[in-house]
Amino acid sequence: MAKTHTFFIYSILLHITITKTEQCKILLPQQFDNTISNKFHNDPATIQHASNDYGNMVHEFPVAVFHPSSIQDIITLIKISYNSTVPFSIAARGQGHSTNGQAMAGDGVVVDMASFRKERKEVAISVSEDPMIGYYVDVGGEQVWIDVLYETLLHGVAPVSWTDYLYLTVGGTLSNAGISGQTFRYGPQITNVHELDVITGKGDFVTCSNKKNPELYHAVLGGLGQFGVITRARISLEPAPTMVKWMRLIYSDFSAFTKDQERLISMNGVKLNFLEGMLLMHKGSINNWRSSFFPLSQHSRIASLINKHNILYCLEFAKYYYDDQSEKKVDKEIKVMVQGLGYIPGLHYEKNVSYVEFLNRVRSGELKLKSQGLWDVPHPWLNLFIPKSQILDFNAGVFKDIILKRNITDGIVLVYPMNKSKWDDRMSAITPKEDIFYTVGFLHSGGFDDWKAHDAQNKEILKFCSEVGINVKQYLPNHNIQEDWKNHFGTKWKSFLQRKQMFDPKMILSPGQKIFNKYYQAF
Ligand SMILES: Cc1cc2nc3c(=O)[nH]c(=O)nc-3n(C[C@H](O)[C@H](O)[C@H](O)COP(=O)(O)OP(=O)(O)OC[C@H]3O[C@@H](n4cnc5c(N)ncnc54)[C@H](O)[C@@H]3O)c2cc1C
Ligand SMILES: *[C@@H]1O[C@H](CO)[C@@H](O)[C@H](O)[C@H]1NC(C)=O
């Protein structure tokens, strides 16, 4: 009864047999025992899932989706491709929370890390202590940060550097940087990793760190999936706080806002643990899906100030504390500190929440959007790093001009500074060449029809910056031609190429980043 039909991936070695039951079998070259042949799937739903992401704009269709149940399965898969005369591309897909197809593999194989999370037999999150480095956790690259948080808290410890949203994979954020309000103090997530296990594009399983195979370690961190699949990360931990004092202050003047942000991240007295900022531009942004923060009684006051100024700037920070510390003392410290700041008098708001509630603050908004069917919509996001010396120009040209004129920005716009000294330039992640730089995140939610307007706005912003010489770097970068990638990497392009040659010479991994393609001769 099975209607069988066979074809080839790039015409060679791998024959995929599709039966009517829509199970997909790969007939492997003989030297492999067929241990992985039943782990490929190509039913329409699975293919469709792997050819979409959070961006909901780009679609690349893989030939098959691979569901590994062990690290060995992934090694085997990569080795098969590497050893083929015409290798096929392979992309690890974390949660697919990229917005431009970065975790897709057109005509290749997507490794579904979410299914690995379910099927994996080995322990995937384990906390230990070491006399030299203190507490650390070994985590599978397929794990999501929320689970890392819960598991480590059982031991009274937790990682120190986070993303705003925790349902992202460890492998996915470490392939970018992993930034949030903690970055100014603790560095991005990539600088909080002691050691990695990586399966390179040759199918080699390699443990690497600052001392051991440092070239691979530095390549992979922020490496956009180009050098290997991360199967384990050893992440540093600190004693976990229990409570968080969480504040928001509203400004009308951008330079006062950034001056205070910069002052707060460099303070030696009251050391804050978290600092961000965002624009408030219309009524909807007072209580957007990520922040039901301001008391209802204050909404009309804030709204009328938005009417008056068009844009307000909301500075947000947090101070952690522990059970045995008195809340009164933290309160007092913060109160004194806030007195010297230049926000609109009276417009300061605070909350007092548990550490978990604070770190997981985006989740409730996600669930609400999901229940309204508004989560799986196009997300034409643009994330930028901007040198401090040019942030006022950026405000004038982008926030006060492009954004206001177009009047379509209804999503979140984040703005906060970081200190470059907390980054490690040997890693692949790219940051501007200034001690302090800002991240600006335009986190748009488009309708299925109007995402193109946001996309056009993103292009206008980039064009403006390039014309007036604002040296922006994209975070979660999206470039389509190699010339733009060369500019993105700047002086690090050469070493990026060398590392590609070393660890993925056949350009198998994460083709959705569009840095290399099979037609381009990189070497
Ligand atoms: C609601 C939301 C909030 C966000 N907030 C933040 C934030 O605050 N800070 C921040 O830094 N980012 C944030 N992000 C972006 C997020 O970091 C990226 O989407 C990132 O790619 C992680 O998502 P993911 O785990 O789904 O990875 P994917 O999108 O699945 O993959 C990203 C890239 O990494 C590769 N990859 C995936 N797993 C591995 C692995 N194990 N080894 C090697 N390569 C791998 C993929 O092939 C792909 O190229 C947010 C995203 C969303 C949707
Ligand atoms: C690679 O292929 C060659 C011949 O094509 C074969 O001899 C060799 O065993 C293969 N290696 C692996 C790891 O499969």
Ligand SMILES: *[C@@H]1O[C@H](CO)[C@@H](O)[C@H](O)[C@H]1NC(C)=O
């Ligand atoms: C950034 O970090 C460096 C090194 O720790 C420090 O000297 C400098 O003052 C910091 N800058 C700010 C603005 O915090």
Ligand SMILES: *[C@@H]1O[C@H](CO)[C@@H](O)[C@H](O)[C@H]1NC(C)=O
């Ligand atoms: C802060 O939280 C703690 C613990 O839940 C609580 O005891 C305290 O009263 C709270 N303070 C304020 C001002 O809400």
Ligand SMILES: *[C@@H]1O[C@H](CO)[C@@H](O)[C@H](O)[C@H]1NC(C)=O
């Ligand atoms: C912006 O758009 C909203 C509707 O989305 C409209 O009410 C408002 O007047 C517009 N503002 C300007 C300055 O055009």
